[in-house]
Amino acid sequence: MSIRVLVVDDQAMVRAGFRLLLADEPDIEVVAEAGDGLEAVTEAARCDPDVVLMDIRMPELDGLEATRRILAADPESRILILTTFDLDEYVYRALEAGASGFVLKDDPPEQLIAAVRTVAHGDALLSPAVTRRVIKQFTRVHQAPPQAVETLTEREMDVFRLITRGYSNAEIGRALFISDTTVKTHVTRLLQKLDLRDRAQAIVLAHQTGLFET
Amino acid sequence: MSIRVLVVDDQAMVRAGFRLLLADEPDIEVVAEAGDGLEAVTEAARCDPDVVLMDIRMPELDGLEATRRILAADPESRILILTTFDLDEYVYRALEAGASGFVLKDDPPEQLIAAVRTVAHGDALLSPAVTRRVIKQFTRVHQAPPQAVETLTEREMDVFRLITRGYSNAEIGRALFISDTTVKTHVTRLLQKLDLRDRAQAIVLAHQTGLFET
DNA sequence: CGGGGCGTCGTCCGAAAGTAGGAGTCCGAG
DNA sequence: CTCGGACTCCTACTTTCGGACGACGCCCCG
Numbered sequence: 001m002s003i004r005v006l007v008v009d010d011q012a013m014v015r016a017g018f019r020l021l022l023a024d025e026p027d028i029e030v031v032a033e034a035g036d037g038l039e040a041v042t043e044a045a046r047c048d049p050d051v052v053l054m055d056i057r058m059p060e061l062d063g064l065e066a067t068r069r070i071l072a073a074d075p076e077s078r079i080l081i082l083t084t085f086d087l088d089e090y091v092y093r094a095l096e097a098g099a100s101g102f103v104l105k106d107d108p109p110e111q112l113i114a115a116v117r118t119v120a121h122g123d124a125l126l127s128p129a130v131t132r133r134v135i136k137q138f139t140r141v142h143q144a145p146p147q148a149v150e151t152l153t154e155r156e157m158d159v160f161r162l163i164t165r166g167y168s169n170a171e172i173g174r175a176l177f178i179s180d181t182t183v184k185t186h187v188t189r190l191l192q193k194l195d196l197r198d199r200a201q202a203i204v205l206a207h208q209t210g211l212f213e214t
Numbered sequence: 215m216s217i218r219v220l221v222v223d224d225q226a227m228v229r230a231g232f233r234l235l236l237a238d239e240p241d242i243e244v245v246a247e248a249g250d251g252l253e254a255v256t257e258a259a260r261c262d263p264d265v266v267l268m269d270i271r272m273p274e275l276d277g278l279e280a281t282r283r284i285l286a287a288d289p290e291s292r293i294l295i296l297t298t299f300d301l302d303e304y305v306y307r308a309l310e311a312g313a314s315g316f317v318l319k320d321d322p323p324e325q326l327i328a329a330v331r332t333v334a335h336g337d338a339l340l341s342p343a344v345t346r347r348v349i350k351q352f353t354r355v356h357q358a359p360p361q362a363v364e365t366l367t368e369r370e371m372d373v374f375r376l377i378t379r380g381y382s383n384a385e386i387g388r389a390l391f392i393s394d395t396t397v398k399t400h401v402t403r404l405l406q407k408l409d410l411r412d413r414a415q416a417i418v419l420a421h422q423t424g425l426f427e428t
Numbered sequence: 429c430g431g432g433g434c435g436t437c438g439t440c441c442g443a444a445a446g447t448a449g450g451a452g453t454c455c456g457a458g
Numbered sequence: 459c460t461c462g463g464a465c466t467c468c469t470a471c472t473t474t475c476g477g478a479c480g481a482c483g484c485c486c487c488g
Contacts, residue, residue: 057391114328155435166415169475182436188476198444198475199414201380207421367464383445396466402446412445412474 002029003120006049008040008066009082010058014105018053021109028116037061044070044077050120052079056094067097078119149211151193159186163199164206216243217334220263222254222280223296224272232267235323242330251275251283258284258291264334266293270308281311292333363425365407373400377413378420 056063
């Protein structure tokens with residue numbers, strides 16, 4: 001009763017690497033390979049693997065669409081997405097598509113193998129590196145407004161409020177009857193205090209934490 | 215260079231169980247135990263463990279507060295929270311308190327051991343059971359867009375969504391695997407379609423209309 | 429009285445953002 | 459097959475932002 005795996009990647013070298021890597025594991029068996037999304041769908045239908053190891057970037061049909069189609073044909077399929085970057089926007093979309101998990105290509109091999117077993121067993125999984133990111137996002141959303149906001153002066157708050165309305169520096173200047181260079185001073189300082197990069201992030205922060213509601 | 219672990223639980227039997235469980239692992243060593251939160255704090259300060267395995271429900275000082283204090287004394291500490299229930303409240307609060315991970319007491323032993331290694335290595339971790347819930351939270355997406363937003367193409371929507379997260383053009387490019395000049399093209403066109411001046415206004419619009427909730 | 433925080437206003441500079449226009453691919457509809 | 463829409467990428471340009479300075483006046487507080 002070994003775990004039957006389908007490896008999908010457009011680079012033959014990568015597929016070979018995984019095949020080799022998994023060959024040492026007695027309870028895991030690579031039963032098929034596919035070089036693009038379309039192949040992946042047909043192969044999945046043909047050999048009904050326990051786990052599909054799927055690259056996300058592929059010709060013909062990308063990993064997302066392939067995931068959707070495979071799951072449409074067999075909702076029981078377990079699909080483990082592979083990617084190179086962890087800030088990958090495709091993470092979310094892959095999970096939406098119904099993928100069971102997510103592993104970085106440069107995670108250590110043992111982690112990949114453990115991941116295969118985990119999803120085969122029915123659990124969902126994110127690679128630790130991805131998890132760290134998710135946790136970070138997660139805790140940020142659920143945190144009360146950072147007390148750093150309290151360190152803002154009255155004037156900085158004025159500017160902050162107008163920033164969250166989408167005003168430019170010049171507009172803020174006109175609204176507050178000060179020069180735009182002064183506005184820039186305030187903006188720079190509030191960004192520093194809140195540890196943000198630009199006004200865009202400031203707006204996001206304000207809305208996430210419910211600042212300036214109403 | 216084994217991983218030095220401090221086990222914290224108010225039940226001596228549980229501590230003994232973990233000690234036994236971890237004794238078989240050559241690279242893991244239980245260097246101390248504590249029966250409540252206060253003890254945990256002093257023990258952590260005394261023996262400076264690599265990983266603290268901490269129950270969340272305890273007399274004197276609960277796992278959350280103990281976590282905060284240990285981290286206040288040494289921000290480098292890795293704390294792995296143990297609990298019997300996968301109630302979200304604990305997850306949030308433990309992560310807020312700065313815990314590196316979260317494991318259910320009835321997760322299989324191998325998972326616990328792997329978790330210890332993972333957090334010792336510096337990665338964050340959620341038990342698969344918890345991860346599934348987190349994933350669910352994160353994959354909640356788009357809803358009915360208000361009018362003009364419908365004229366946006368799929369790609370423009372992708373870019374729009376990342377803008378509302380505070381991403382720069384370069385970051386969006388990396389996330390979507392396209393060049394930043396292409397991102398700028400999409401940005402310009404979506405701003406035109408929505409009759410907005412800059413990304414800041416786009417973020418405001420998105421949040422005001424409840425686009426891209428969560 | 430002297431600091432220190434705050435608000436105001438500058439300059440200089442580099443990095444982003446946004447605009448304009450062109451151009452190539454792919455794909456589906458007519 | 460042609461046409462057009464979507465997507466991609468480019469060059470070249472202007473404007474805006476943000477950072478790093480410094481400066482001045484104000485007012486409060488030790």
